[in-house]
Amino acid sequence: MYVISNFYFITGIAVIGGALFGFDIAAMSAVIGTDQYREYFFGGSISSTVQGGITSAMPGGAFLGSIASGFLSDAMGRKFSIQIGACIWLIGCTLSCASQNIAMLILGRLVNGLAVGICSAQVPVYVSEVARSDIRGRLVGCQQWAITWGIMIMFYISFGCSYIKSTASFRIPWGVQMLPATSLLIGCMFIPRSPRWLARKGRWQEAEDVLALLHGGGDKEHPYVRQEMSEIRIMVELEKQNADATIWEIFKGPILYRTHIAISTQVWSQLTGVNVMMYYVTYIFKMAGLTGSTVLVSSSIQYVINVVMTIPALYFLDKAGRRRTFLAGSLLMATWLFANAGLMATHGNPAPPGGIDGIPAASWIVHGPASKALIASSYLFVASFACTWGPASWVYPPELFSQRHRSKAVSFAVSCNWLFNFALGYFVPPAFQNIQWKVYIIFGVFCLAMSIHVFLAFPETAGKTLEEVESMFAEHVPAWKTRVGKTKDSELPPESNGTVPPSRSGSKSPELDRVIDEKEV
Template sequence: MAIGNIYAIAAIAVIGGGLFGFDISSMSAIISTNSYKCYFNQGIAQINDNGEMECGGPTTNTQGGITAAMAGGSWLGALCSGYLSDMFGRKYSIMVGSVIWCIGCILVCASQNIAMLIVGRIINGISVGICSAQVPVYISEIAPPTKRGRLVGLQQWAITWGIMIMFYISYGCSFIKGTASFRIPWGLQMIPAILLFLGMMILPESPRWLARKDRWEECHAVLTLVHGNGNPDSSFVQREFEEIKSMCEFERQNADVSFMELIKPDMINRTHVGVFTQIWSQLTGMNILMYYITYLFAMAGLKGNNLLVSSSIQYVINVFMTIPALLWLDRWGRRPTLIVGAILMMTWMYTIAGLMATHGHAAPPGGLNGTPAESWEITGPPSKAVIACTYLFVASYAITWGPTSWVYPPELFPLRVRGKANALCTSFNWAFNFALGWFVPPAFENIKWQVYIVFGVFCTAMCIHVFFMFPETTGKTLEEVEAMFTDPSGIPYVGTPAWKSKNDFSRGAVIEQVGYEDEKKTGGTVQHSETA
């Protein structure tokens, strides 16, 4: 028997986000450990005063490639996920992703050399690409408008939980001698994928995907389960079923579904907005802090356990600062959240750069601790200010761009292209994640503190871009969002400028409340209708 509670459905589906989180912190916690550095060593190896071997680890280019391998696989997985999702359904594409993740984890855990590690991370990435693209689509096609931000935003919260849990597992395993210190965490990454696969078995398929496949009885049954509390004669279920049916018929008569449709005149604007939402989320520099935070904190004078424990604080901040966005993102609106987030993040990036330039100095040749990426050194109170700004940056991202970057793109597109469109948008996320993951270690080595100037400029640019080009979608049904880009006859047009678009949360909440009052009066199950 399938689960019908919308919060339970979202809670299980977003475990797919946890896979990405597990991968981020397993790498960030492990790359600074001596067992990892010595096993995959390409640099300096020497005996310290305690008689222990100390190694430089992989070169900066190689470490960038190891880290970026997952994002490269995710780019491929995200692109393929559109076809997979449209062919087999949102539910089964996510289940396929969980199986692929387990295969990748086996290879990573058993890695005998750098090449095997990279191949395993690429396979892991394919899984993350599939899940990260299709979980938001799956949830957005089920959730009501005034809860859509909260439910899809749970994906980001799952990512933050995955990051924090895996970091502490990796930290605990760092006290183990030998290769088990990194093989155990990499092996444990399979657990959430197994839970995701089993959990998805008891979830319903997207009713809108079922409608696209002319599986109308199943579509009606899912609507009854999720929105009708088991009552197939509910007025809401009947109304939504007819609206989905009408929309599917209209789309079949007016459009062929392919990636090429995303660059047609009636799609190109929303495609550009969705793609840049994902691009800018990477160019904030957040995931770089997640991957390479130990480099920054080592440059700020932290060592050993202090380095790892201090690094872990940002993961705790990430988890808890995402909660306000989950509760109030639908009330705040997408535009203000993105703009305020960009302003805050640019402030912290410029401040870190200024502190390092003013109070820091170049590290000895070869970098601190024999790690070339740790190429700058800052001590005393200014180093504490750098660490504080890092925490503030993480908090600013977690409450703004973190959840919103996953919520916003699926809202922009109609049913017929939603799977492929979100796959395309997410693929750009992973393409830039790949590029930045590879770029940052050599960048730290070569341009040092100026790396933070680069990301500060990106945050400035995204603030301006969002203000002028990103329309507000909060509180609108997916059909109403469609009407923002086309007139009733289907002809594309430029409607209200983005900076004049309004947050309709209050209107949507009133409509839903009326529906609940009708339910009490009639004994039915009337809710706010959301069309495809």
């Protein structure tokens, strides 16, 4: 069977798994404000608590799926795990599309969550293991770009369907979500397996074939292929005395520090408050005084911004590095969150009992020019997230771990993302109902806290091979002293203007060279 060798095509297929999450966000956020949805499931007036449960069912399932994905990926491989996720998604969409009541809808979204959990954890692992070090951030960051495309496309589909005066207004969008999953299932048949997973399983010939296909135009003797193969072989040699890592092992010894960073990255990405803007953007714009279809049109602008502003990150994430990206993003988001809180506190007042348009969570009304400033700050917040924490939070965790620990550690870190996604999805509607604008202060404080944490604890991984990152941790370099690794043009494969000069071992890591010296002795 034909196997694709172009990095960008491979990434384009794999990150459809990320787009599934985006489709889910928009398919829910666009319909919760429609009369058809409210009438069918709630009889006209939405309960904030029940809607929070419906919304959070997907991240709840994703929590379970991401935990399971580590074991699944180690046993069956990254590519097959993603395909299994696509199959589960098709089942979830069928249940959601056919929902007759709230319980069935929650079940469908829970199953969808299982699929999202598997794909969101293993797509970054897969892409990071096939990508070159100089463009790894760009390629893994495409997962977030795919999420933004999924949000925007599905939002416009849902917006168009909102004019249908029947249950088809929400059943069609929920059914259309099966199309990208089908594309993912088929597309994965034509992408290679992870060479590092193959090597870990002792399938050296296949691993070498994949590296030659990806990095040497099919030439196994290409210097870059020999270098990568050498580093992978030595790393596997260091690890082969141990069986596959257990989930408990990532919480022991020196691995615990990396696990804490990976988990923190995923948790902080949720505590930025981005879900306030994504799932419940229609509520926010209703509080800003928008009505009717204007709410959905204004919401769609946010999703366009999300897509467009992710593009710069794909360019500078490898050049500026992960640390600078995280720090800039958290400080900018804090600015817009505090601005929103100030605008609502000084230029608004409580909504009538029962909220706006029968939505209790829409509990505050902002008047005059301040309402436009509130919308502008919301747009700026999304732009800040899209070009910083959005892509960087997916890129960073897979880079932190060795081959042996990567799958399970990343799956656990991503499960924490979904756990907080679940909690926030459930928390935000009642929070808006009870504490109104103070919700923004909570998330603004979180953004300031994450800035301090990043500066003190998050080391720089950009520009380094996965094996070099392993060496960096072994040397205990303080996070604030780490810098972006620079890969010389002469060290890149032919598509990046050069070849690797032959060396004794092909290794660029002092730790790996030490192991080679010991073996030669």
